[in-house]
Amino acid sequence: MIIKEKVIKYGNNVDTDVIIPARYLNTSSQDELAAHCFEDLDENFKEKLKDRKIIVAGDNFGCGSSREHAPLAIKASGVKLIIAKTFARIFFRNAINIGLAVIPSEEASENVKDGDELEVDLEKGLIKDNTDGKIFKINPVPDFINEIIANGGYINYIKKKIKSQTAG
């Protein structure tokens, strides 16, 4: 899969409370969550989303709460991919589990600028910055995680596994 989109850039320690404030967690509706995504961090997020669909951030993206509402809100907003220098543990597994693409890349995080256009080839493991021509390699992820991603999330992966066990 190739994702070609422009970048919204954020800094370090973007926490789950600014991704989706807890005051909106009295619902599981993805549309409602998306409506309030990043509202305490960036009041222009929705405006930016019109022509930008990749988030690039610094260290420890998604730190804080275990709320899966955070990656769900981002995914439902239409964001295609998050690249960060590092991800907080629970956010990272939640994103994988729900099928939201997340890539840890120190190089891309440091070099890519707000508004740049990226072309990301997930199969080949390459991030190309079309604005300045730089290319960054994506570190390979463990097979198990790739399998979850290939199945479109953890639930589909498990359903398939349970099915094959009952069949076998």
Added chain:
Amino acid sequence: MAVENKPQTMAQKIMARHCSRQYLNAGEIINAEVDFVLANDITMPLAIEEFKKIGVKKVFDTEKVIIVPDHFTPNKDIKSAQQCKILREFAYEYKIKNYFEVGKMGIEHALLPELGLVMPGDLAIGADSHTCTYGALGAATTGVGSTDVAVAMATGTAWFMVPETIKFIYKGKLKPWVTGKDLILYTIGLIGVDGARYMSMEFGGPVIRQLSMDGRFTMCNMAIEAGGKFGIVEFDEITGKYLEPKRTREYKIYQSDDNVKYFKTYEIDCSNLELQVSTPHLPSNAKAARDLKDIKIDQAVIGSCTNGRLEDLKIAAEILDGRKINGKVRTIILPATQHIYLEALELGYIKTFIESGCAVSTPTCGPCLGGHMGVLAEGERAVSTTNRNFVGRMGHPKSEVYLSGPAVAAASAIAGKIATPEEVL
């Protein structure tokens, strides 16, 4: 060296036992059996939605699924009531034994140990980031999301990456009023909010050996605030004594091998450690409370899964006893469970709180995450014994939270600004 003789950390040993292995390497991904799976009124509705997609007819074990509606309960609004209804109906339909209704409910991470639902050597997950609290009992438990809980409810298993371990050795003699909260805020300040990202934080040394269970729970609770996967303390006499009346099943004690290789070891001399306060907007902004001058507060909160236990209320009561809180400060005290509430009542703490001008609440996570029972307005400032001070955490995005232990929170409530007990006693 044969693999089974290779030195391992407690976390590695516990994880290995749960996937029938002798030895695990840090960084390995395993699929392991869990001893229980936990979720609350925020995370469970999503987990139920995902669980139903899997298509199994029952949960893996009706005793090992634990549901605690504690965040927006007693239901704060219609939407929260709807969410709680989803989990209540699920609990009845799937015959979940450990569902705790309002009235029996407490804040999950205080409630589970109190009821003996967590035992040393357990491996467990919870859809709440502070699930790492139970490491205080020598268990490996960690926060995950709703989908992980859904799968674990169906299969009794979860995937884990085996973490590296950072060892923290606390030495010296603690100053008066200094508690586990000050140790952990200081530690997070030392290593940063991602200083233990993906890692197990093992707390030890002579200071920990003398620290109460309540203090240990507080420390392990905030491991996540440094990015940690587990906060863990070795089983000792104090653990054994705490567990004696609560023991619900057999347990196994694990200790890290003496010659194990830690990712890093910190030795911390606590003799000069001051009461700590973490300033907005990161838990790692830890500073000595007495260096913070003239920081006026509008609210003080004493409670949460971090500091809503009996020892915390005792400290607050000692400071508030016979004194009045500042007229401009709203002080909210939330015992973490009904049992703690009752004990505090019997010991006279609740009377002290009410007479000094505090509001005392039924157990709820409420204000900690800006849900209800003490939400901040624009420009307001709180000192709070909770665990996070991110932007908007307790209410308006332009409000501020200063994190502290119960002593500073109680003293600040009296002073009307951030203060240490010495300033008000």
